[in-house]
Amino acid sequence: MAIQKGALIGCGFFAVNQMHGWRDTEGARIVAICDRDPARLRAVGDEFGITRRYTSAEDLFADGGFDFVDIATTVRSHRPLVELAARYGIPTICQKPIAPTMEDAKAMVAACAEAGVPLMVHENFRWQSPIRAAKAAIDSGAIGEVFWGRVSFRSAYDVYSGQPYLATGKRFIIEDLGIHALDIARYLFGDVASVTARTRRVNSRIVGEDVATMMLDHRRGITSVVDCSYATRLPVEPFPETLLEVDGSKGTLRLSQGYRLHVHSRDGTEVTDVEPRLLPWASPPWHNIQESVSLIQQHWVDCLRAGREPDTSGRDNLKTFALVEASYRSAAKGKTVPVEEFL
Ligand code: NAD
Ligand code: 89Y
Known part of the structure; x- marks a missing residue:
């Protein structure tokens, strides 16, 4: 089975857990990372041995070469980044809370649905x-x-x-x-x-x-x-x-x-x-x-491979x-x- 290549955006406090989790995930690996803060980008890139590094999400998507994106930034950037991923047709994980407002959340779910792109919210506590x-x-x-x-x-x-x-x-x-x-x-x-x-x-x-x-x-x-x-x-x-x-x-x-x-x-x-x-x-x-x-990330990869909607899909998470x-x-x-x- 082909390995799903991922890109992670947002190399902050919580993303380190996600990067560790990806190392354990069967069938996926992170090939590129992005953070607008060069110091955080360097710290995570060096710790996890990722050489493809970006300070701009636009540049990351323009270069491509990955099958999904994991958005680990804080809430204000979720909508623009998810919409960017949808424009590039890239399956997307977005950290909670999905958005600052319901209007934004619905727009994100609609953008992914229209692009035919799976969207999972990283709502991990139920895992x-x-x-x-x-x-x-x-x-x-x-x-x-x-x-x-x-x-x-x-x-x-x-x-x-x-x-x-x-x-x-x-x-x-x-x-x-x-x-x-x-x-x-x-x-x-x-x-x-x-x-x-x-x-x-x-x-x-x-x-x-x-x-x-x-x-x-x-x-x-x-x-x-x-x-x-x-x-x-x-x-x-x-x-x-x-x-x-x-x-x-x-x-x-x-x-x-x-x-x-x-x-x-x-x-x-x-x-x-x-x-x-x-x-x-x-x-x-x-x-x-x-x-x-680790468990929710494995679920994401299993769902991507099987063409199944994740349990905490964008659609589900609106509720x-x-x-x-x-x-x-x-x-x-x-x-x-x-x-x-x-x-
Ligand atoms: P943080 O501020 O430590 O890290 C966010 C990083 O994203 C920063 O390094 C920032 O420079 C970068 N960033 C922001 N906008 C960007 C953009 N447009 N392009 C590139 N980089 C950008 O925040 P954190 O504490 O790691 O939280 C991140 C998200 O994780 C939040 O939504 C938070 O609610 C969530 N979180 C979830 C859990 C959980 O258990 N699910 C736990 C803690 C935090
Ligand atoms: O941000 C929060 C989360 O999602 O889980 C615990 C936390 O880190 C602090 O309340």
């Missing part, structure tokens, strides 16, 4: 192995029919030192982190009809909200609570664990801190250690996220991004917002 273990347990029927759930991410980890831009945006935790938790809620409990949200800023040194609570009415009749905080000081810092509570007609599931999965059913309580593998290049506490990077928009609108207006207003 975390503890989350997949929880999904498998729910799907096994062990806890019966699910009627309630909670997806929770509460931490006081200093994310601002590695990603200083997180402290400066008008929008923070829902757009940056809540987006993952909202996607997990969709993954586990299905699509959402309406959202009721409340937000707060606790840390006065940042601009956006660092605490958010969303209540989701899922179309299947499940109610879920998605809560996230970067202002929660716990005795043992759980970053970056997403915790779950799921109640079903026959039992309950809990994914608790320390990667412990509890499945309680009529047959008793089973407790499993679902801590992710520590990949050779990974470093705790990030190993949970790092493993999911997650609509939850972000609905949450901000709900918090601003103090009322429940139908998700359809955005789709």
Whole structure:
């Protein structure tokens, strides 16, 4: 099977994980990189032995010689870069959040659809192995029919030192982190009809909200609570664990801190250690996220080869991004917002 050659744009904080992930991915390798910052371009190029280096995405596409592009820049550049890739007919991965606005997100999905180009959003949290273990347990029927759930991410980890831009945006935790938790809620409990949200800023040194609570009415009749905080000081810092509570007609599931999965059913309580593998290049506490990077990248290559739509395609991700928009609108207006207003 031919190796898929990739180009990566944006050699910043998170892209290093993606570059490591690509080294592990079966059937793909990165042949060119691009960053408008020459120092970052050099650092990543030297670390990963990539000689084809560009400071301009236009020049990268004009030269070509790759089968897909992995866009790892921050959100403002996502739309122009995805549209550029679509113009060149290059299958595209774009980091989350897909775009700053729903209008941009829809335009990106439309541009790729019109060009017949696959688009996957790098929405990796649902690829975390503890989350997949929880999904498998729910799907096994062990806890019966699910009627309630909670997806929770509460931490006081200093994310601002590695990603200083997180402290400066008008929008923070829902757009940056809540987006993952909202996607997990969709993954586990299905699509959402309406959202009721409340937000707060606790840390006065940042601009956006660092605490958010969303209540989701899922179309299947499940109610879920998605809560996230970067202002929660716990005795043992759980970053970056997403915790779950799921109640079903026959039992309950809990994914608790320390990667412990509890499945309680009529047959008793089973407790499993679902801590992710520590990949050779990974470093705790990030190993949970790092493993999911490898898994989603492998999924992309498998889908490209099979001509299948990726699970977190642009089309699918519009439904997650609509939850972000609905949450901000709900918090601003103090009322429940139908998700359809955005789709
Ligand atoms: P960063 O600022 O550290 O890196 C972004 C890089 O992109 C910078 O080096 C910048 O020079 C470059 N860049 C920006 N626009 C460009 C353009 N038009 N052409 C070429 N280069 C350009 O940001 P980061 O923290 O690495 O975040 C990047 C993205 O990854 C964000 O969207 C963020 O939300 C996302 N992220 C995802 C996860 C996850 O788990 N999925 C985790 C962290 C960050
Ligand atoms: O940017 C965020 C993400 O996507 O995962 C964790 C993070 O790095 C900080 O909130």
